Amino acid sequence: MAWDRFVPDEPRHLRVHDRLRYARGAGQNEREFENHVNYHWLLSPAALKLPRVMLEAGINTPAETEAVDGTRRGLLAIRSSPWKAGHESNPWHDEFDLDHGHVRYFGDHKPSTEGMLGSTKGNKALLEAARLHSGTTKDERLLAPPLLLFRSITVHRDGRALVKGHVEFCGAAIIERVEHVVQRDPESGLSFPNIAIDLAVVDGGEVDGIDMRWIDDRRNPDLTGAETLRHAPKSWRSWVSQGKGAIPGIRRRVLASPVRSPAEQQPMPETAEAIVLEKVYEFYDGRKHAFELLASQAAAEVLQESGARYKAGWLSRSSGDGGVDFIGRLDMGSLNASTPIVVLGQAKCIKPSSSISPEQVARVVARLRRGWIGVYVTTGFFSKQAQVEIIDDQYPVVLIAGGVLADTVRRMAQANYGGNLDELLASTILQYAEAIAHRRPEEVLSL
Structure with missing residues (x-):
């Protein structure tokens, strides 16, 4: 059955700082769930008949798409959980400066991980994506998966603080740099290797975000890499065309008074x-x-x-x-x-x-x-x-x-x-x- 018969025609805008309900019990047909936009409807509407894009790990890797012009990964979904910082499952502290379009994110190598850097599923995916993001040709950059950034947040409902089940969208990003670092586990005191990536959050134009039809297209096997750009942000298209030199001009910037209270x-x-x-x-x-x-x-x-x-x-x-x-x-x-x-x-x-x-x-x-x-x-x-x-x-x-x-x-x-x-x-x-x-x-x- 033709893919186009299932692609929603209306834009599904995901804006920076949008708060979404991420719940296992939510379906892919419901636009809202418990008074919040439903993450699963926004990322993977039921009409597309695609697997959900999950956020169970810090670095989430939806399946690759066997497209007409080759294999590509539609996206990487990155989740940061500030409330876990300092625990064995997340002994580091990610840095988000969205007003200046910069995020520093640490990989998923842990104190208990055996093997070299890149042996974990998440770090392997980041390193593969980084190779494409640093590509010197347009064809390489067309294959590069955008990193969609999410941050766990606490919401209050009926007088209760809910730590889990809600995320904030932090933008689409390009990998600027990969660095090998040594970190220390706060519980055992032991040091361990990891990777840290510096990300450029791209400008989201008038909507300050992205149209999710762009991600739908990237997961559509009937479209070429070039055709998937039709709903991409202008900033992303500029980067695909020009490469690394375009990043300073497409980075997200929030114009605010430099005088702070x-x-x-x-x-x-x-x-x-x-x-x-x-x-x-x-x-x-x-x-x-x-x-x-x-x-x-x-x-x-x-x-x-x-x-x-x-x-x-x-x-x-x-x-x-x-x-x-x-x-x-x-x-x-x-x-x-x-x-x-x-x-x-x-x-x-x-x-x-x-x-x-x-x-x-x-x-x-x-x-x-x-x-x-x-x-x-x-x-x-x-x-x-x-x-x-x-x-x-x-x-x-x-x-x-x-x-x-x-x-x-x-x-x-x-x-x-x-x-x-x-x-x-x-x-x-x-x-x-x-x-x-x-x-x-x-x-x-x-x-």
């Missing part, structure tokens, strides 16, 4: 990040100079998220620092073609409810030379005027407030101390004295 700069109350931030403040209260080392380490993590290479320098002396607490170096470019940039850092451990004034930020700005950048790290938040002055005068200063700091420190503890925050904080006290040096900032360029 105090609430936007701090973690939500009673969250794990809020607990971390309060613990950091209490730990360094009375020994705030040692906070400079933690700030330096956190700044390195944040700056490296851009893909640049960061090299730690040293801490300045506690007196007479002139507005600079730590020095580092950022290497921009490839290993064979790069330029070093001096990084001047300021650290301020204050109550999370307190703000940093324009005058305090200006101390770092005053020390910057042409081609240098500044980083200001605080447990508090930056006042509106401090942010406005940085933006209006286009000063190259990265502002790291309490929310970003807490999230970064939490990930550092998970990656290097088995999730033990106390051990991480204690290590800064032990290493503080050795990290101090009396040197000119520009000397970091020769390290």
Whole structure:
């Protein structure tokens, strides 16, 4: 029976941040299930007579399609479960920055996994997809499966918090980079290898998402790869045509005021990040100079998220620092073609409810030379005027407030101390004295 007789004609839009009900008991005919859009209807309507696209694993691999022009996989469905982070089943912490179109996702190699990287079903599928996503020809990119990203969320119904059974759509993505990493199991303390992938979430155009008929087409054996692009986002079509060079122009970007409120700069109350931030403040209260080392380490993590290479320098002396607490170096470019940039850092451990004034930020700005950048790290938040002055005068200063700091420190503890925050904080006290040096900032360029 011809496929076209079953393909729904009307668009089925799936938008970023849409909340879906993912339930085993839901059918594929029902548009809604328990007051939410039914995931199974949206991904695999009954009319298509296709198997469901399940989200039981982190990396889900629907069956390949034997199409008229060759074999292709219609999609990879990726699910991140933040509430599982730190457990044996998910000892890592995925990073989602949807406003800037970036996701960092960790593979499914676990502490108990035997065999080499790529031996697990999920990692094998990611590596196969990465090969196609890095393809240098249009034909390779036509075969590349889009990664549909979902994140488990908690919803409240009848006064109860439901942790399972609901997901949020986070966009369609292209694999930009694959990295081999070593992670630590927070329960056993043992290290294990894994892969981490950096994903570019593509722009969803006017609907800020995708038309699911695109995915239907990719699973349609009667269509060629080129024909499956008819309902694809314009951004995806541009990438297929132009390749890697198109990614900066097709990445999802949310235009918002760069000035952030105090609430936007701090973690939500009673969250794990809020607990971390309060613990950091209490730990360094009375020994705030040692906070400079933690700030330096956190700044390195944040700056490296851009893909640049960061090299730690040293801490300045506690007196007479002139507005600079730590020095580092950022290497921009490839290993064979790069330029070093001096990084001047300021650290301020204050109550999370307190703000940093324009005058305090200006101390770092005053020390910057042409081609240098500044980083200001605080447990508090930056006042509106401090942010406005940085933006209006286009000063190259990265502002790291309490929310970003807490999230970064939490990930550092998970990656290097088995999730033990106390051990991480204690290590800064032990290493503080050795990290101090009396040197000119520009000397970091020769390290």
